[in-house]
Amino acid sequence: MQTILTGLYLSILWLLAVSATAGDLSSDVRKGASDPHADESNYIEMGFSLGMLHTPFYGAPEDTDPNKTNYSFSLDLNLHLQYKGWFMESFSQSLEEFTLGYNFADGERWSLDAVSLEQHPEIGERQSSDLAGLKTRESDYMLGLRATRYYEKYIVQLHALTDMSDTHNGQVFSLKLARHWQYRNWNFHIIQSESYRTHRVADYYLSVAEQDASEKFPEFQAQAGFIHTLEVGATYPLSQKWVFRSLLRYVQLDSQWRNSPVIAAEHGDFFINSLSYVF
Amino acid sequence: MIFVTNSKTTLWQWQKWRYVALLLLLVFCLPCVWADEGRLQIKPARCIALHEGQVCYQTLNINWQTAVQGDYCVYLQDSKTALMCWENSNGSQLKYDFESNSTKKFTLQNSRTGEIVAEFSLEVAWVYNAGSRRESRWRIF
Secondary structure (H helix, E strand, O other), X not given: OHHHHHHHHHXXXXXXXXXXXXXXXXXHHHOOOOOOOOOOOOEEXXXXXXXXXXXOEXXXXXXXXXXXXXXXXXXXXXXXXXXXXXEEEEOOOOOOOOEEEEEEEEOOOEEEEEEEEOOOOOXXXXXXXXXXXXXXXXXXXXXXXXXXEEEOOEEEEEEXXXXXXXOOOOEEEEEEEEEEEEEOOEEEEEEEEEEEEOHHHHHHHXXXXXXXXXXXXXXXXXXXXXXXXXXXXXEEEOOOOEEEEEEEEEEEEOHHHOOOOOEOOOEXXXXXXXXXXXO | OHHHHHOHHHHHHHHHHHHHHHHHHHHHHHHHHHOOOEEEEEEOOEEEEEEOOOOEEEEEEXXXXXXXXXXXXXXXXXXXXXXXXXXEEEEEEEEEEEEEXXXXXXXXXXXXXXXXXXXXXXXXXXXXXXXXXXXXXXXOO
């Protein structure tokens, strides 16, 4: 029954096309948004990114070595589409994944949305050959509320999500505080994020059960914990159609997860520069 | 044609007066027409901000020329103070740090007569449009 309802919900979202007012915090703060309607227009962007990263996750992305600086190149698709209250948004440098949602309340300085998104990608051999021998952790799909408050140059956003895919049946709560500055035509931002994963989430993705343990992936029991993220970035309009973005992100994982076989380091960092064309 | 057929002297006299008249026209009349003409050029011609409503910043190179020498000033729309003035000049340039959240018109004016001899509209554009603000609202499916 739950699977049917989930499918129905997703179908409705897709059929009605999407999006409303307040948008993805990472996208909003880069635009210097001071109200929920700053991101109200539809747009699609395509571009590419060049990045350097130290990953805290073992084998992810594939062929990355946590002890070395890894380089990446990716093609980006950023979009924000909305129809009445329905919306879809994707921003390659966001702290969130591709999001489908419905805005059911908003005002001059606040917004309340129902959102659904994949919060955790699949972890397994299909994603990285380094994870061969590890029991695959499936990707989830979470549903919940997103509340956003705008106050001049500050944005505060709260997510309360629960698993609707029957993958782990856990919850994720996150609180993000963002601020933006403008210096000439440069737009600078900073985001501090505190994200809490309940025991079910941490256990599903980070624990290794006794019967699944091996020499490479020994037994481990993960508890609920936090992920702390700090991000600084800059955005510059090169022309009316081309936008340059730069970003430095630091991620600190809960210390008790350090011994999980899928965690390579307690912290990671990510530096990326991108160029996007706005259609 | 009548003069040509009458005599060579008459023809020469007519041609002489024609040249004199043309010279007088060049000396006195043409400057009167060109006095109103000038050229105001600004580069770059657009200022691009990231989001609609943001203040756009741009260092502008402003060049102006006029047909005749005089006293001229460059003004920015909505400002009573000139950006810069020149005396007894027919062209010059300046750098100006522009900042505005909307398209603005620059004018070159004769400072003695107040006459606008040239103008240029500097467009302020942006990448992302702003949505329209609304009162608080609640939706149901």
